[in-house]
Amino acid sequence: MGERPLDHVLRHNTWATGALIEFLGGLDPATHESASPGTYGTIERTLQHIVGAQQWYTQLLTGELIGPRVRRHGTRHTLDELALVAEATGTRVVAVAESDDHARRIELNRGRTSTVGVILAQLVHHGNEHRTQITTILGSNGIEPPPLSAWAYGRAAGISEAEE
């Protein structure tokens, strides 16, 4: 495990997206087209958005595009492809969090700037927000969603027995 507090938060984020992708892989692909009122769109589009956004945040932080560009309305990627990008970018941001200056300013777009720390906070928030939308879609369609909490992460990693 990492030595800095944020490491664990970022590792949970990576694990949760991977666990969600794995769970979705076990469902009838028709389920991926499900949506619910108030959510972002279908499960498939939301997942592409989660991974694509993380890829963009990572590019902002490092200048590197890791994997094929993922866009919510662009080329439709397989779950395996999305899992690879999510894992690679997730690993990369842990390294960024460990070594970068969180106050370093980064140019976003249209002349706007932010900091490494804010982008990392947004990355964590964004993953949790949109995974929740997918689990809500699953629940509203009668499918018990997988546990994606940090409690579940600790159990999956064999390093904590805490439960919900």
Place this chain on the structure above:
Amino acid sequence: MSDLRIPIAYDNWATETLVDFCLGLTSQQLELTTPGTMGTVKATLVHLVAAKERYGAALRGSPPPAEAIRETTTTDLGPVKARSKALSCFFEEFARGTIDLDATVERRAADGAVQKMPMWVLLAQFLHHGDEHRAKLGLIFGANGIEPPHYSAFNWAQSLGTLA
């Protein structure tokens, strides 16, 4: 200073933003819900803050104060704003200090059961939990035609003037 200072400051702001927004809703709107979420706006908001009370108590090593928000006893949303603010102050102070990630903390779950765990699990879960339940509130608003407040980390940074 911990590198969790930024995500914790964001969590404080986002929860307080949602509390303020919910306190401006009508009693009928507070009873709205949507399939796949955990319940009504009111129940979700109380749970969001009550859980934060328990995370704070676990980090302090002492039970929540008498005035703490609780799912079992809080029926009036009036005190939620003040408690949310008080919790923000506690977590802000906590993040300023040195964090011993491997220190064992005891957490009392909603059902009263006591669990022991390393502090990093609790911190990762605390941040995940806030994101998840704020997302559920956003889902209920969206499903019921209520424009949710903007509460991403980028919105937070913008409110501080650090996202130009």
